[in-house]
Amino acid sequence: MTVQLKTNDLSAFFMPFSANRQFKKAPRLLASAKDMHYYTQDGRKVLDGTSGLWCVNAGHCRPRIVEAIQKQAAELDFAGTFQMGHPKAFEAASRLVNIAPKGFDHVFFTNSGSESVDTALKIAIAYHRAKGNGTKVRLIGRERGYHGVNFGGTAVGGIGNNRKQFGALVSGVDHLRHTHDLARNAFSKGEPEHGAELADDLERLVALHDASTIAAVIVEPVACSTGVLIPPKGYLKRLAAIAARHDILLIFDEVITGYGRLGTPFGTDFFDVSPDIITTAKGVTNGTIPMGAVFLKSRIFEAFMTGPESAIDIFHGYTYSGHPMAAAACLATLDTYHEELLLTRAAKLAPYWEERVHALRDLPHVIDVRNIGLIGAVEFASKPDAPGERAYNRFIKCFEKGLLVRQTGDIIALSPPLIITEQQIDELFDTFTSVLKDGDL
Numbered sequence: 277m278t279v280q281l282k283t284n285d286l287s288a289f290f291m292p293f294s295a296n297r298q299f300k301k302a303p304r305l306l307a308s309a310k311d312m313h314y315y316t317q318d319g320r321k322v323l324d325g326t327s328g329l330w331c332v333n334a335g336h337c338r339p340r341i342v343e344a345i346q347k348q349a350a351e352l353d354f355a356g357t358f359q360m361g362h363p364k365a366f367e368a369a370s371r372l373v374n375i376a377p378k379g380f381d382h383v384f385f386t387n388s389g390s391e392s393v394d395t396a397l398k399i400a401i402a403y404h405r406a407k408g409n410g411t412k413v414r415l416i417g418r419e420r421g422y423h424g425v426n427f428g429g430t431a432v433g434g435i436g437n438n439r440k441q442f443g444a445l446v447s448g449v450d451h452l453r454h455t456h457d458l459a460r461n462a463f464s465k466g467e468p469e470h471g472a473e474l475a476d477d478l479e480r481l482v483a484l485h486d487a488s489t490i491a492a493v494i495v496e497p498v499a500c501s502t503g504v505l506i507p508p509k510g511y512l513k514r515l516a517a518i519a520a521r522h523d524i525l526l527i528f529d530e531v532i533t534g535y536g537r538l539g540t541p542f543g544t545d546f547f548d549v550s551p552d553i554i555t556t557a558k559g560v561t562n563g564t565i566p567m568g569a570v571f572l573k574s575r576i577f578e579a580f581m582t583g584p585e586s587a588i589d590i591f592h593g594y595t596y597s598g599h600p601m602a603a604a605a606c607l608a609t610l611d612t613y614h615e616e617l618l619l620t621r622a623a624k625l626a627p628y629w630e631e632r633v634h635a636l637r638d639l640p641h642v643i644d645v646r647n648i649g650l651i652g653a654v655e656f657a658s659k660p661d662a663p664g665e666r667a668y669n670r671f672i673k674c675f676e677k678g679l680l681v682r683q684t685g686d687i688i689a690l691s692p693p694l695i696i697t698e699q700q701i702d703e704l705f706d707t708f709t710s711v712l713k714d715g716d717l
């Protein structure tokens with residue numbers, strides 16, 4: 277029987293990563309947005325402290341991007357890229373390569389971070405096969421890592437709640453330990469001092485499985501969705517060296533750290549470590565039209581170009597890989613980033629940002645604050661009987677006071693659009709501090 281729902285009934289939408297019943301009793305609905313702000317359905321102005329979901333790096337409804345999407349929708353709504361093409365997909369790929377870290381000369385388009393990750397994992401396995409190393413099929417992730425929600429990404433991901441509902445996932449996956457160590461590193465500014473040796477976990481897994489069975493290791497340069505875990509000094513370099521030694525491809529999942537979040541175009545630039553594959557999404561179109569971009573070094577790409585010219589090089593792709601609207605949005609986004617120097621702006625704001633983040637350290641229940649680039653996080657002591665409640669209550673109170681923050685467990689993450697001014701940073705932290713002062717929340 278079909279149920280007739282009222283237009284505004286909230287029940288039909290099965291909301292992702294949400295407490296559906298709780299939300300629908302007291303919905304938080306955003307109606308419009310401009311630059312640094314959202315406007316709620318009831319007309320309240322909310323400062324965006326999270327760039328939407330870590331994606332709106334240039335701020336909301338930027339005219340150049342809006343116009344490009346509108347124009348593209350009227351000109352060429354859809355064209356596929358399987359044995360066909362349209363100019364903007366190629367232009368977008370070339371422009372992306374121009375801002376990518378050195379050596380990344382090729383781009384595979386997807387529609388999301390999750391698809392970028394699964395694409396990268398498949399490419400890693402197929403690469404080794406093409407090189408005659410067909411036994412290199414295992415995938416290594418890291419505890420507390422987040423790599424989206426498709427099967428591969430969920431399997432290499434290391435967040436228990438994201439995995440437990442979904443069975444055995446993908447076989448042949450193992451995990452490095454995570455690097456979060458409050459006992460040694462609490463209240464670190466930027467990269468923490470202790471923990472580079474945790475990269476040696478990869479050697480442990482090589483000893484266990486043998487390098488001849490391992491295709492790739494995937495990590496986020498900064499693990500953001502799990503609550504902002506910043507890599508210890510030297511950790512990523514050490515991991516890269518071990519991976520290279522064993523011909524294990526290193527994949528940096530830069531779905532969040534890509535496009536200026538750390539004050540360099542990519543996290544790869546920030547940490548001065550060169551992986552083999554970089555996955556991105558989100559900021560590639562400033563969050564407007566779904567798109568992901570997987571960057572490949574030439575040697576990976578070339579491994580697929582060795583068969584007959586008439587043969588399909590990779591049996592992988594999405595109907596919407598390089599979609600015209602996404603390509604147009606990407607080009608206009610890159611123009612905006614370029615004109616406003618946004619890919620490096622976070623570096624200028626970072627010292628002031630750091631000062632304001634660390635001023636939160638003595639507020640009630642705070643057990644850690646940490647920062648890197650234009651990212652900050654506050655971790656609260658969990659209530660023994662209600663983990664997550666402290667951060668959730670503070671997230672709700674912030675929203676009521678006109679500030680959007682991102683809660684995960686008992687951690688609140690801050691990551692505003694890169695256009696934020698110092699005055700708006702003050703506004704953000706003044707509101708946040710006033711909420712955190714209430715220890716009873």
Ligand SMILES: Cc1ncc(COP(=O)(O)O)c(C=O)c1O
Binds near residue numbers: 390393
């Ligand atoms: C590092 C990382 N990888 C993958 C994803 C998944 O991206 P999407 O939600 O676009 O599928 C995210 C999303 O936050 C992410 O942070």
